[in-house]
Amino acid sequence: MDVNDALPKVAILLCTYHGQHYLSEQLDSIEGQTHRNWEVWVSDDGSHDNTHTxxxxxxxxxxxxxxxxNYGPAEGFVSNFLSLACRNDIQAEFYAFSDQDDIWEADKLQRAVAWLRSVPEGVPALYCSRTRLVDAGNRDMGLSPLFSKPPSFANALIQSIAGANTMVFNDAARRLLCKAGENVEVVSHDSWAYMVVTGCGGVVNYDAYPSLRYRQHDNNAVGTNSTWAARLVRIRMLWRGHLRTWNDRHLVAxxxxxxxxxxxxxxxxxxxxQARKRSLVPRLIGLKKSGIYRQTLLGNLGLLAAAIFKKI
Incomplete structure (x- = not known):
């Protein structure tokens, strides 16, 4: 297979676990990338099916x-991805998270790398994008939500705008992930990467172009939240205190x-x-001053409700 060494190298960080049903399609889509300088680093978390074959x-x-x-830590998908991102023996100009069950558009890496190369060296940079949703049989189901508000740390603290499966980042961003360490207790590696880059003075490009086909099936570790059923699940999680617990973990991390x-x-x-610890009125004032926001009106109404009932 041809490799163009004149192009910057992308290390594709692929985590697998019982991925036999869809893995071949994902690997084929990686092979078909128009950006011709990449290598795949696989971390398998203990598959007992035909994944290794x-x-x-x-x-x-x-x-x-x-x-x-390689073999992963067998502590869940977040630990698996962060263990790959923090490996010293993986060296490249850029790094891309990859799920085992998606299908990448042929120009996914090319688009990401073109933008990343425009960022000055040493500035942490993260590319992410919208996705095209497909079912288990790769039939179209629509697109993930399109966000229009700018990426920022104030947004990242309360919402991740894109899935990790779309993310490509530079070495400056990767070094920050390594400084934090692979054992930080965070909810997901996508929200963590978004927080880290924006919080440490980096830049994020959210591409409205759907860079991959995001497969929705019964075994998704994390699915989309674009359907009303998925939104109801997340509302229930909010009222059970999950968002507050997640924020506790992120503040520590x-x-x-x-x-x-x-x-x-x-x-x-x-x-x-500080605002999270206060009574109702000071809490609402403090959260307003912090500037945190979600990308949609409905999301911000939910955020307000969570703030009122001390679920944030």
């Missing part, structure tokens, strides 16, 4: 240096990067942390 078949097909098969946060980010973080 499939990976070994592609390793034989692609040749040495194109795919490395961000302390690992406190020296790297911008003064503005520290101020936002402090206002949020």
């Amino acid at each position: 499939i990976l070994e078949r592609y390793q034989e097909k692609w040749g040495n240096g194109r795919i490395s098969i 961000l302390q690992h990067l406190h020296p790297h946060l911008t003064p503005e980010s520290r101020h936002t973080l402090d206002l949020l942390a």
Whole structure:
């Protein structure tokens, strides 16, 4: 398979777990990328199906240096992805998270790399995008929500705008993830990456172009929240205190990067942390001053309700 060494290398961080049904389609879509300098680093979290057989078949097909098969920590998908992101032996100009069951559009890496190369070296940068939703049989189901408000730390503290499966980031962003460490207790690696980059003075590009086909099926670790059924599930989670618990964990995790946060980010973080502990009126005033926001009117109404009932 041809490799264009003149292009920057992208290390694709692919986590697998019982992925035999869809893995081949994902690997084929990676093979079909128009950006021709990439390598795949696989971390398998203890599959007992044919996942390893499939990976070994592609390793034989692609040749040495194109795919490395490794064993994950077996502590869930977040730990698996962060363990890959923090491995010292993976070195590239750019890094891309990859799920095992999606189908990448052929120009996914090309679009991401084109934008990332426009960012000055040393500035943390993260590309992410909208997705095209498909069912288990790869039939179209529509698009993920289109967000129009700018990416920011104030948004990242309360919402992730894109799935990790769309994310490609530079080495400066990757070094921040490594500084925080692979054992931080965060809810998801996509929301964490968004927080880290925006909080530490980096830049995020949310691309309205759907860069991949995001497969929805019964075994999704995390699915889309674009349907009303999915939104109701998340509303129930909010009222059961999940959002407050998640914020507790993120506030602790961000302390690992406190020296790297911008003064503005520290101020936002402090206002949020203080407001959460206060009675109703001071809490609402403090949260307003913090500037936190979600991307949609409905989302912000839900945020207000969560603030009123101390679920944030």
